[in-house]
Amino acid sequence: MDLAGKKIVLGMTGGIACYKVAELTRSLTRAGATVHVVMTRSATQFITPVTMQALSGHPVFSDQWDARIDNNMAHIDLTRGADAIVIAPCSADFMSKLAHGGCDDLLSTLCVARPMTVPLLVAPAMNVEMWQNPATQRNVAQLREDGIAILGPDAGEQACGETGMGRMLEPEQLLEEVIASFQRKLLAGKRVLVTAGPTFEPIDPVRGITNLSSGKMGYAIARAAREAGADVCLVSGPTALQTPYGVHRISVQTAQQMHDVVMSQAAGQDVFIAVAAVADWRVANASEQKLKKNGAGDVPRLEFEQNPDILAAVAQLPARPYCVGFAAESENLLQYGEEKRQKKGIPLLVGNIGHQTFGKDENELVLFDDRGHQRLPRAGKQVLARRLVAEIAGRI
Numbered sequence: 037m038d039l040a041g042k043k044i045v046l047g048m049t050g051g052i053a054c055y056k057v058a059e060l061t062r063s064l065t066r067a068g069a070t071v072h073v074v075m076t077r078s079a080t081q082f083i084t085p086v087t088m089q090a091l092s093g094h095p096v097f098s099d100q101w102d103a104r105i106d107n108n109m110a111h112i113d114l115t116r117g118a119d120a121i122v123i124a125p126c127s128a129d130f131m132s133k134l135a136h137g138g139c140d141d142l143l144s145t146l147c148v149a150r151p152m153t154v155p156l157l158v159a160p161a162m163n164v165e166m167w168q169n170p171a172t173q174r175n176v177a178q179l180r181e182d183g184i185a186i187l188g189p190d191a192g193e194q195a196c197g198e199t200g201m202g203r204m205l206e207p208e209q210l211l212e213e214v215i216a217s218f219q220r221k222l223l224a225g226k227r228v229l230v231t232a233g234p235t236f237e238p239i240d241p242v243r244g245i246t247n248l249s250s251g252k253m254g255y256a257i258a259r260a261a262r263e264a265g266a267d268v269c270l271v272s273g274p275t276a277l278q279t280p281y282g283v284h285r286i287s288v289q290t291a292q293q294m295h296d297v298v299m300s301q302a303a304g305q306d307v308f309i310a311v312a313a314v315a316d317w318r319v320a321n322a323s324e325q326k327l328k329k330n331g332a333g334d335v336p337r338l339e340f341e342q343n344p345d346i347l348a349a350v351a352q353l354p355a356r357p358y359c360v361g362f363a364a365e366s367e368n369l370l371q372y373g374e375e376k377r378q379k380k381g382i383p384l385l386v387g388n389i390g391h392q393t394f395g396k397d398e399n400e401l402v403l404f405d406d407r408g409h410q411r412l413p414r415a416g417k418q419v420l421a422r423r424l425v426a427e428i429a430g431r432i
């Protein structure tokens with residue numbers, strides 16, 4: 037569990053997005069965190085403390101004069117031992133208070149009273165005009181300068197009927213951001229390019245050849261690299277997966293398209309991680325029209341031609357990034373893995389143990405580099421992706 041053992045103070049201020057924070061509370065506790073909810077008086081107009089208590093499993097505080105804590109110092113007790121304070125939704129008014137150090141209710145007081153080692157993350161939620169107001173923007177800049185993380189906001193349709201910047205991030209995106217805040221920034225300032233998923237090679241406008249890659253490992257690596265502070269571009273074949281928050285995704289279908297996009301993005305990248313299961317061949321005589329059946333025994337004859345090897349092409353660039361390849365072998369992994377690394381001319385190759393990894397949530401890896409090989413034991417793909425990112429960071 038990504039947040040096992042973490043104590044999070046979840047502050048809620050007035051805004052319609054409070055209803056989404058009910059879901060966030062569930063996700064945080066499911067990820068292993070202990071969540072203590074603190075609400076401003078306005079927040080209690082949007083959702084009741086009863087709901088938040090039931091979801092968090094802990095008493096909810098909203099009044100600095102609450103006598104339930106023995107020493108009557110909720111602002112001190114709640115912040116000591118906290119691993120993070122997350123304000124969601126964070127209103128324009130509350131950002132103004134934070135920017136100026138105001139302390140006129142329990143939530144603002146505990147933010148000011150927190151030890152500076154406790155990270156403060158705020159998820160703004162407000163109408164587009166309120167967000168764009170120069171006073172709000174001044175406050176946002178001040179909060180950033182004070183080392184407070186601003187999560188979002190997003191642009192889109194708003195509860196008031198207007199459209200624009202100011203929507204709170206979705207609960208799953210906030211969860212990703214909270215988890216990311218606890219990861220070491222091993223790739224801060226680095227640019228990372230990742231390929232993921234299968235490719236789709238058309239036979240005609242409605243048919244094609246693909247493979248069973250789900251994209252899970254590549255997406256997990258893109259997310260882990262972003263969590264580690266990198267600027268991440270993900271070039272993805274067709275998958276059903278959500279783009280990790282903060283990752284720039286470019287969608288492609290064919291191996292040739294993936295090649296062209298990767299080559300256009302390769303300049304200035306520090307790391308290239310080729311996780312995609314790229315089709316080695318494409319149909320040379322693909323039809324522009326849908327192929328029709330012309331009676332029994334009439335079957336189409338497909339001819340194939342070779343696709344470009346994307347990893348090898350990047351590895352041959354004069355100013356090449358640090359290149360990482362993947363290989364799935366059904367047998368002789370230790371021998372084939374090292375051979376493949378040398379053939380592709382890359383410093384690091386990651387072997388999947390067993391070839392039944394497609395679509396699964398767990399994996400087991402072997403890393404090959406010029407010093408030999410090293411196992412990363414079986415674990416969830418996200419956990420393995422973080423370990424792999426740490427290994428890469430240690431090598432560049």
Ligand code: CTP
Binds near residue numbers: 345348360364
């Ligand atoms: N790769 C690529 N472009 C291709 C084919 C593969 O970038 N046209 C990358 C994959 O993303 C992966 C690695 O190369 O990182 C896999 O190499 P490959 O030689 O294709 O290995 P296998 O698919 O395991 O193929 P085989 O064992 O058949 O050689």
